[in-house]
Amino acid sequence: MPARPVVLVVAPGDENYRGYCLEQVADxxxxxxxxxxxxxxxxxxITDHAVVDPSDPAALLAGGRALAARHDLAGVMTWDEWSVVPTARLARQLGLSTTAPEVMQGCRNKATARSLFARHGVPSAASVSVRTRQEAEAAADRIGxxxxxxxxxHAGAIGVLRVDDRDQLTVAYRAAERTAGQGTESTSVLVEEFLDGPEISVECxxxxxxxxxxxxxxxxxxxxPHFEQLAHSVDADDPLRETVAxxxxxxxxxxxxxxxxxHIEMRLVDGRPRLIEVNARLAGDMIGHLVRLATGIDLVRAAADIACDRAPDLTPTRSSAAAIRLLYPDTSGTLTHLTYDGPRPTWLDRLHYQCRPGDQLLLPADGGNLYTGRIGYLITTATTGQQARARADEAARAVTAVLDRTSGPRSAAA
Known part of the structure; x- marks a missing residue:
């Protein structure tokens, strides 16, 4: 039996949301x-590994070279947002297929991406990069x-807030500045036009x-004011695909x-697509799994094939729909009880909890984020997106989460 090609995966991430990615590459x-x-x-x-500090470019390169010395690598890939630039650099150093590292830097830096969109006539949002609250106020006054x-x-909508007037801007700027300070490609804050319309993503x-x-x-x-992602749905026959392509x-x-x-994020303003950002990696929140359930197309396998300079198979083998409902409590606090009291029909593809009684949950309204506030998720299938979403809502109503609010801050958010 001939040996299988070897692919190097950088930063495999959290099993809750990325376990399926590693499993499908290993197939x-x-x-x-x-x-x-x-x-x-x-x-x-996996067959081998090296432990390195992912924030240290020299250590990551040395670890990659060590693995390349032990294995005949066919490709290098990542689905981790913070690793796309160093992974591209590593692939280039090893002489393997990759989008140019400087292009990946442009994807990571939203200010650079906005300027490129403007230069090439891609419909986007007005955007100003700022370094101080006073600059943010002036930019907001100009944009409106x-x-x-x-x-x-950054990623995951962490530190992203809508601001309706100058009174709200000070608090929002502090939140964005605090998160921006953790950035590698840029530590600045963007003040942008609010695009009013339904949000979608396009998987390419x-x-x-x-x-x-x-x-x-x-x-x-x-x-x-938050932009927390609560649910996603993919329909193989969605007519929007031709509109936004x-x-x-x-x-x-x-x-x-x-x-x-x-993974390209957009809003539809008056029915027309306007770009929010481009993430040059597989989508999070199990969206790749939804695409496979709905269309049969394996985006993870496609990413691995491309990393190895192989043409991906993008032939649809299904025409259905799938949805994910991301489960949040209605308050911050200590989780004391978590149950699912509904049936387990075949259309309930997954029900996954990422926390357990005794864990502290902190919602975005109380200073938390998607990592601190989520209980888990459930995934449903159906013949249409509307039906898949309805089934996800039905299943979510059967999830009971009880929290002790006395041990954490109260929250009115859902």
Whole structure:
């Protein structure tokens, strides 16, 4: 039996949301890891690993070279937002296929991406990079309220707030500045035009400069001022795909992405797509799994194939729909009780808890984020997106979470 190609995965991430990625890569490739901690859940899927500090470029390069000396690497890949630039640098150093590292830097730095969108005529949002609260106030006055404040180099909507007037700007600027200070590609804050309309993401695959728009994901976002992601759904027959495909391709071309899977966030303003950002990696929140359930297309396998300079198979084998409901409590506090009291029909693909009684949960309204506030998620399937979303809502009503609010701050957020 011929040996399978070996792919190096950088920063495999959290099993709750990225376990399926590593599992699907390992279905077709031998996997070696560069990781910040000793492998645990990853062990059944890997053949070798090196532990390095992922924030240290020299250490990451040395670890990659050590693995390359032990294995004939066919490719290097990551689905970790903070690792896309060093992974591209590592691939280039090893002479393997990659989008240029400087292009990945442009994707990570939202200010750079906005300027490229403007230069290439890609519909986006007015945006100003600022370093002080006074600059933020001046920018908001020029753009016009409401505006959005966000770190220039981050992910997961952390530190992103809608601001309706100057009174709200001081608190929002502090939050964005605090998160921006953790950035690597940029530590500045962006003040941007608020795009009023439904939010979607477009899942794309680019190989040797040619982009295929695979699927559209319809999002449910929390009420302002936060932009917490509450639900996603993918329908193989979504008519929006043809509407937004030109804007998605234009964004990828403007940034210079030549190879890889991209997660492109947009809002539909008066029915027309306006770009929020391009993430040059697989989507989070299990969206890649939703795409596979709905279309049969394996985005994870596509990403691995492209990393190894192999043409991906993007042939749809299904035409259905899937949805994920991200589970949050209605208050911050200590989780004391968590149960699911509903049936387990075949359309309930997954019910996953990422916390247990005794854990502290802190919602965004109380200073938390998606890492501190979520209980878990559930995934449903159906013939249409609308039906998949309805089933997800039905299943979510059967989840009971009881929290002790006396041990944590109260919250009115849901």
């Amino acid at each position: 077709a490739y031998d996997v070696v890891l560069l990781t910040g901690t000793e492998p645990s859940w990853e062990k059944p899927h 309220y409401p505006v959005v404040l966000k770190p220039a180099s 695959v680019t190989y040797r400069g040619a982009t295929t728009v695979v699927a559209v994901n319809r999002k449910t976002i929390s009420p302002p 030109p804007a998605a391709r234009a964004a990828i071309n403007a940034l210079g992405i030549t190879d890889g899977v991209s």
